[in-house]
Amino acid sequence: MASTVKYTESEIIVAHAAKEIKDGDIVVIGQGIPMAAGVLAKATHAPNCVILTEAGLVDIRPFRNPLHIADPTCTRGYTYSCDMIDVFATIVNRGLVDVTFLGVGQMDRYGNMNSTVFGDYDDFRMRMMGAGGAPEFFGYARKAVLTMRGGKFVERVDYVSSPGYLEGYGARERAGFPPGSGPKVVYSSRGVFRFDEESGEIYLYGVFPGHTVEEIRKEVPWDLRVADEVVELPPPTREEVELIREFAPEISAGRRLQLELSIPRIMEIISGKGR
Amino acid sequence: MLEKYMEKDKRMTAREAVERFVSDGDSLVIANCLYSTPYALLHEIIRQGKKNLTVFQQGGIDELDQLILGGCVKTLAMAYNFRVAGERIQTVLERALRRGELEIEDYSNYTLLTMLQAGAMGYPFLPVMSGIRETDVYRVERAFKGQKFGEVTCPFTGEKVVVVKGRNPDVAVLHVQRADKFGNAQLWGAMINSKWACLASHRVIVSCEQVVDEETILRSPHLTVVPGFRVCAVVEEPWGAHPSELLGFYDYDMAFRSLFFMQTMSEEGARAWMEEWVYGVADRREYLQHYVERFGLRFLQELRAKPYTSIPADYGATGRGAWDENEVSFNFQMTRAEFLRALEEKGGFVDGVDG
Numbered sequence: 001m002a003s004t005v006k007y008t009e010s011e012i013i014v015a016h017a018a019k020e021i022k023d024g025d026i027v028v029i030g031q032g033i034p035m036a037a038g039v040l041a042k043a044t045h046a047p048n049c050v051i052l053t054e055a056g057l058v059d060i061r062p063f064r065n066p067l068h069i070a071d072p073t074c075t076r077g078y079t080y081s082c083d084m085i086d087v088f089a090t091i092v093n094r095g096l097v098d099v100t101f102l103g104v105g106q107m108d109r110y111g112n113m114n115s116t117v118f119g120d121y122d123d124f125r126m127r128m129m130g131a132g133g134a135p136e137f138f139g140y141a142r143k144a145v146l147t148m149r150g151g152k153f154v155e156r157v158d159y160v161s162s163p164g165y166l167e168g169y170g171a172r173e174r175a176g177f178p179p180g181s182g183p184k185v186v187y188s189s190r191g192v193f194r195f196d197e198e199s200g201e202i203y204l205y206g207v208f209p210g211h212t213v214e215e216i217r218k219e220v221p222w223d224l225r226v227a228d229e230v231v232e233l234p235p236p237t238r239e240e241v242e243l244i245r246e247f248a249p250e251i252s253a254g255r256r257l258q259l260e261l262s263i264p265r266i267m268e269i270i271s272g273k274g275r
Numbered sequence: 276m277l278e279k280y281m282e283k284d285k286r287m288t289a290r291e292a293v294e295r296f297v298s299d300g301d302s303l304v305i306a307n308c309l310y311s312t313p314y315a316l317l318h319e320i321i322r323q324g325k326k327n328l329t330v331f332q333q334g335g336i337d338e339l340d341q342l343i344l345g346g347c348v349k350t351l352a353m354a355y356n357f358r359v360a361g362e363r364i365q366t367v368l369e370r371a372l373r374r375g376e377l378e379i380e381d382y383s384n385y386t387l388l389t390m391l392q393a394g395a396m397g398y399p400f401l402p403v404m405s406g407i408r409e410t411d412v413y414r415v416e417r418a419f420k421g422q423k424f425g426e427v428t429c430p431f432t433g434e435k436v437v438v439v440k441g442r443n444p445d446v447a448v449l450h451v452q453r454a455d456k457f458g459n460a461q462l463w464g465a466m467i468n469s470k471w472a473c474l475a476s477h478r479v480i481v482s483c484e485q486v487v488d489e490e491t492i493l494r495s496p497h498l499t500v501v502p503g504f505r506v507c508a509v510v511e512e513p514w515g516a517h518p519s520e521l522l523g524f525y526d527y528d529m530a531f532r533s534l535f536f537m538q539t540m541s542e543e544g545a546r547a548w549m550e551e552w553v554y555g556v557a558d559r560r561e562y563l564q565h566y567v568e569r570f571g572l573r574f575l576q577e578l579r580a581k582p583y584t585s586i587p588a589d590y591g592a593t594g595r596g597a598w599d600e601n602e603v604s605f606n607f608q609m610t611r612a613e614f615l616r617a618l619e620e621k622g623g624f625v626d627g628v629d630g
Binding site for chain 1: 309310333334336353354355356357358361362366368369372381382383384385386388389392404405406407408409410411412414415463464465466467468469470471520522526527529530531533534567568569570571572573574580583
């Protein structure tokens with residue numbers, strides 16, 4: 001029986017991105033939408049995946065979407081307490097990470113990513129949060145899954161924080177990264193992109209309901225390649241949407257609404273109501 | 276030369292610890308980030324107007340902004356620093372960089388911390404994952420120009436390996452759940468960079484929620500993140516990591532942080548925030564008093580952690596000593612008197628003069 005489901009932009013990204021995790025995968029996740037996707041995967045089709053964060057927290061089971069990768073929702077029951085060196089050297093560097101989930105600031109056609117600075121390095125337009133763990137996760141995980149909300153595709157990234165397929169056509173493997181590794185898929189609020197195996201160039205793989213190829217093309221500053229048959233991606237299921245709202249209502253709301261809804265409590269505190 | 280700190284009782288106030296162990300021009304590492312950030316110690320560093328610090332910043336939320344607003348930072352080696360606002364808003368870090376107040380060097384989390392790991396181990400350098408060479412993290416150099424990354428040839432395989440320099444900051448500041456007065460500091464939860472940041476540094480200042488007796492440490496050594504002989508000061512500072520979180524004590528204070536980010540969007544707002552929460556209070560106790568006066572006790576109490584205790588690790592063994600309760604040795608199967616006779620006969624005694 002077909003029935004309709006109402007969902008937000010973030011929810012459809014989370015629902016589809018979650019499917020990139022297979023049961024038994026070892027998954028490194030950053031804060032925000034990526035974490036929501038990881039938790040959804042673990043709650044549904046991938047109960048045996050191991051979610052870890054670079055804070056040294058391995059096999060976490062967050063009961064709500066964490067504010068950051070070391071917050072108390074990440075540390076209520078986890079199986080291995082180590083530190084950041086242990087995560088990078090003994091897990092990432094040993095090729096044990098199946099999937100890394102990261103958000104995108106700026107990305108070029110070969111999946112090279114910038115999370116450091118917009119504009120000139122010294123005379124910047126904006127400083128983002130910095131490279132963080134992304135260069136090594138991007139470099140050494142078997143696959144990188146990217147989510148893009150508010151991020152941008154650009155002809156050239158202003159700063160390469162994390163290596164994609166470099167200049168394409170095998171450059172990544174020649175540079176010594178693990179064979180087969182690299183960014184595999186990008187989820188934006190309008191559609192899904194994948195990367196051509198030979199050239200490493202990104203192409204439009206599918207569109208979310210209500211969006212069109214033309215609309216997406218306009219947002220990409222080069223002549224975007226498009227799959228011969230663009231997949232029309234289904235909306236999230238009712239169960240997925242309910243699960244996301246259960247543990248990550250902030251993610252469902254998206255950044256702007258989340259802020260708007262948080263203001264009353266902040267104002268209550270600031271006004272000294274607790275005195 | 277690495278100094279040992281063998282004083283039996285290192286308890287002191289934050290003010291005394293910072294006066295004695297932090298100097299202008301020092302390099303400083305914040306020895307945990309995101310979780311259990313040592314705000315009480317950092318605020319004291321700012322209040323004392325320490326200048327020209329080189330700061331190793333693993334991944335921060337607002338503590339780096341505060342050090343910058345305090346005019347403490349000259350050089351910054353950084354992997355990650357949180358920002359809330361989009362392009363229209365200038366962050367504290369951006370404003371300081373535009374004014375040329377500080378020099379920056381961008382690292383990834385791993386390459387930054389490996390410098391400290393190498394320093395902690397006393398090595399001149401350590402390898403990192405060489406793929407970093409394909410990024411601008413490797414190519415763009417500023418504050419550490421010529422000293423940022425290097426390359427060596429592996430003597431065994433001939434492979435070219437990217438390395439980072441071992442670094443030993445002058446001071447590490449750390450906040451933990453508990454420590455004894457000698458400085459054995461116990462931290463649990465997200466360990467992030469704390470171990471390497473502390474062990475790399477010449478001086479470690481520890482603040483803790485509680486100073487505990489030695490017995491507590493002796494029975495749970497697996498929780499000790501830095502040994503007392505490396506610690507130069509112990510500061511008992513309840514709520515010392517507020518507004519970050521500390522397991523067993525409190526959650527992060529999201530509203531308080533929102534206030535910081537809202538206010539620091541402008542230079543005047545930032546100055547007002549610093550005046551109110553750092554310069555306007557003498558110490559952490561006054562900071563908490565001010566919090567309660569301004570917002571009410573309720574909001575502080577809402578952050579309090581509920582227990583979720585670990586199962587005790589049983590360090591038990593037979594407990595058998597050299598001599599049992601009957602003065603018999605388990606290994607020699609003889610009494611102490613018999614043993615002394617054997618020692619007399621066969622022990623190769625040398626005559627000495629007692630004292």
